[in-house]
Amino acid sequence: MKAVNNLSYYVNKGESVAVVGESACGKSVSALSIIRLIPYPPGIIVGGEIIFKGRDLLKLDEEEIRHIRGNEIAMVFQEPSTSLNPVLTVSLQLRETLELHRGLDKVTANDEAVKLLKLVGIPDAERRVNDYPYQFSGGMQQRIMIAMALSCNPELIIADEPTTSLDVTVQAQLLELIDNLRSQFGTAIILITHNLGIVARYVDRVNVMYAGRLVETAPTETIYGAPTHPYTIGLIGSVPRLDLPRKRELFVIEGLPPHLARLPSGCSFHPRCRFVIDRCRKETPSLDEVAERHLSACFRSREMVDLVKKERVAR
């Protein structure tokens, strides 16, 4: 099964980039590959390179990658309640990274842990650092995860659906926090999500994935303003929006995402695509440039803006 196939993207220093797609499109797998957290067996990275600051992470040995993982590249996972160890205090869990990567002694590490909790907005940090994870709410637990990710001043944070299981109000708090930290420390961010809404405000560029491949990549304004891949267009048009008339007809992407072990011929999206032509069933489109910094994997990407316009008029 090809979970991720021929995927390329880049993140500049201090930049925030989103990877968007539905479940099982390979967005998490591609991110886990960056820090080589894919369990082997069964997973194997069969080819490609992951260049971080000029070094290919796939060529490093276990010892070297451990220095980068958690230190220079940190991760924030979706479920804070399952990512934190329930039987250890927050202090102990924060200290672990601080002692390992930064070589601090226990007392300094504890002070540092308190400082980190304050940074991510946990009230009464001196006392709460000795609490256990279950004593915090879901939003607070995710703040602890962010504090942990920040503990070694990483250059890159990979946030895998960091707000998915949380309420909208808490989601807004956390995204705002992540965004502030980025401008404060200049950390680059890869934000993995299925929600096109949350990324609009916070990222510089968006990568859209479908069935293990990248189908479109562009600066945020372009992805929302002039998308050229039918899947991106469908994703954007299928969600109800607060700023548009309520009775607006939603755009439905029919069918189901394909099983990754049984991909359709040609372009994987063709069975669900409204703009399908014969060529799509036979050949796989490559990711080509439609405009500066805007790539799209669709045979009809150049005429897409006109096609959508025509369709809107027809309605």
Add this chain to the structure above:
Amino acid sequence: MTSDNALVKVENLKMYFPVTAGVMRKKVGDVKAVDGVTFDVKKGETLGLVGESGCGKTTTGRCILRLYDVTEGRILFEGQDLTKVSKGNLRNMRRNMQLIFQDPYASLDPRMTAGNIIGEPMIVHNLVKGNEYKEQVDELFRLVQLEPYMADRFPHEFSGGQRQRIGIARALATRPKLIICDEPVSALDVSIQTQVITLLIRLREEFNLTYVFIAHDLSVVRYISDRVAVMYLGRMVEITESDELYDHPLHPYTQALLSAVPIPDPVIDRQRKRILLTGDVPSPMRPPSGCTFHPRCHMAIDICKEAKPEGRDVGHGHWVACHRV
């Protein structure tokens, strides 16, 4: 807030769950999941129920079906008080009200075939004679855009979206008047969410259904609902027409909730004003005094700490409970 064409009237509903401690299971307090809620659901309308997790929206939904024995208050379904109906009669009445669950993985019996899952309510309620059964089940499959030949498959052979369709078909099997949809799309992928929402709207029109649509996604709730009720910590804070609520939210909590919803357009979203709520929802075991929202409210004044705001109609059926309105 009440009108005569109401299908369901909920009056001063309270649902407390006891909290026990120690070996003797001594009662030490109550979780006031729902604490004095009044609203009605008109025939043929969709009422959205929104709020953060733990605000009591699901409990309210389940109380309407009388899945809990309510602590206080009345629930009138077509004029009949459900809190006083006997167990035997309740079963007959439940034919008219069904529930669609959030998690399509947990709400279908893994050892039953899809056909049996969908057909069971008709057998329980004695709605079909022998030879009609198969026909009816096939019809239900088609209604939710599944193929009747799939009837022999088990739930694990379906995708999440298809399972949710099975759940919807099961709810439709008894030809109910009211369906409580408890977060029916939040566990699904974006493209599948739209399919299910579109299906729910079509079925509503076809069978003249009444929905109570519980969800935390405010954009989805706005899309499907005629009226929306906002809950906070077991109480109702605002109820009004969908368009009115989103265009002119009056309660500070509603305003904060709406401003937290992202809009998938960077140009528009970056210009919006945000009201960031600080902190979390307090514990329903020890709710704050006065207006329960005051510790997080950016408009709170002294009276909010002392007196519980009474709800009132500010015109055109726009009901709100806030001292500052």
